[in-house]
Amino acid sequence: MLNVGIIGASFARDAYLPAFAHIKGARVVALASGRLESARAAAEPHGITAVYDDWEKMLAEHRFDLVCIATPTVMHAPMALAAISRGAHVLCEKPTAMNAGEARRMLDAARAANRLHMIDHELRFNPTRARIAEMIHGGDLGDIRHVNITNIGASWADPASRPKGDWWSDASMGGGRLGANGSHQVDMLRWWLGEPASVIGQALTVLPDRVDPRTGEAWTATADDLSHFTLEMRSGALAQVFMSGVAATNMGNETQVFGSRGTLTLSNSDEKLYFAKAGESFKDISLDDPNASLEGLNAGIWNVSVLAALQELTGAIIEDRGLRRGASFVDGLRNQMVLDAVIASTAGRKWVDLDMSGAV
Numbered sequence: 001m002l003n004v005g006i007i008g009a010s011f012a013r014d015a016y017l018p019a020f021a022h023i024k025g026a027r028v029v030a031l032a033s034g035r036l037e038s039a040r041a042a043a044e045p046h047g048i049t050a051v052y053d054d055w056e057k058m059l060a061e062h063r064f065d066l067v068c069i070a071t072p073t074v075m076h077a078p079m080a081l082a083a084i085s086r087g088a089h090v091l092c093e094k095p096t097a098m099n100a101g102e103a104r105r106m107l108d109a110a111r112a113a114n115r116l117h118m119i120d121h122e123l124r125f126n127p128t129r130a131r132i133a134e135m136i137h138g139g140d141l142g143d144i145r146h147v148n149i150t151n152i153g154a155s156w157a158d159p160a161s162r163p164k165g166d167w168w169s170d171a172s173m174g175g176g177r178l179g180a181n182g183s184h185q186v187d188m189l190r191w192w193l194g195e196p197a198s199v200i201g202q203a204l205t206v207l208p209d210r211v212d213p214r215t216g217e218a219w220t221a222t223a224d225d226l227s228h229f230t231l232e233m234r235s236g237a238l239a240q241v242f243m244s245g246v247a248a249t250n251m252g253n254e255t256q257v258f259g260s261r262g263t264l265t266l267s268n269s270d271e272k273l274y275f276a277k278a279g280e281s282f283k284d285i286s287l288d289d290p291n292a293s294l295e296g297l298n299a300g301i302w303n304v305s306v307l308a309a310l311q312e313l314t315g316a317i318i319e320d321r322g323l324r325r326g327a328s329f330v331d332g333l334r335n336q337m338v339l340d341a342v343i344a345s346t347a348g349r350k351w352v353d354l355d356m357s358g359a360v
Contacts, residue, residue: 073174201229
């Protein structure tokens, strides 16, 4: 039986713990959060009695086979390095780290300790997005010429929509749209299209002046609430990603893939995948995720896809094998290099070339 520890309560409550209830051979024995009441609220419905507001104490008092990290980005590297040093395999939320240097140290430590390592880019385990990967790699779309991805929301549009101290709005904590959503988009594009060669983009704070909705106190956001970038892939394809949390209307996530022989469209509003061969009309080729109907899993592609990701990781640990699917810390490092390049492009207002040869 694998002993699992979780650091971070919110995503544990929504996704990890409901998923682990369906995984034989693994049990969550302890959970830590910055607030003890949050740890208790997440853990108690699942019969977990070992709760902490000190993650280091939790690691010291248990022997974990696997540690899952779902915390503000600034804590990813310290927590991953500490868990690895105590012999645990690690699942870390995205973005991987604050920068590529931290991501490199995480990868090197996991390799030196011979521990499995995964970044929770769970959409790699979503059947619809896997179908897109298969169609691209199988040649159904021909040569991929360009990809457009938009993620438009209104959750940050009101200056009073975020409380003071919100880490998602704090650049020093690793908050912002680029890391929260852009990391997923970069990983998906690399999965589908191969490595990027160059990037240009911006990570912007459109609404820095904020008001706490409870107290009315003014405060300043420093993380990006709007980011966009264009990737020039080594294949020659162009991929454009535009993400905003400050629109007046929520328009969700839209993905379009344009090839020489066909086009794909996917909207997360209905999760319908449509395919049109050249000269023909679009046809619905959507897939259902069989895990979506399992008892206890919360709705939504993020919560559901975590189960298959955890099944792969725990299966690899139990079977003493490498990962067959999913994003490793190598992918995490390469994704982080792209995010770092967007930040550099924002400052320099120019294209930034990418060299992934050392990220192996």
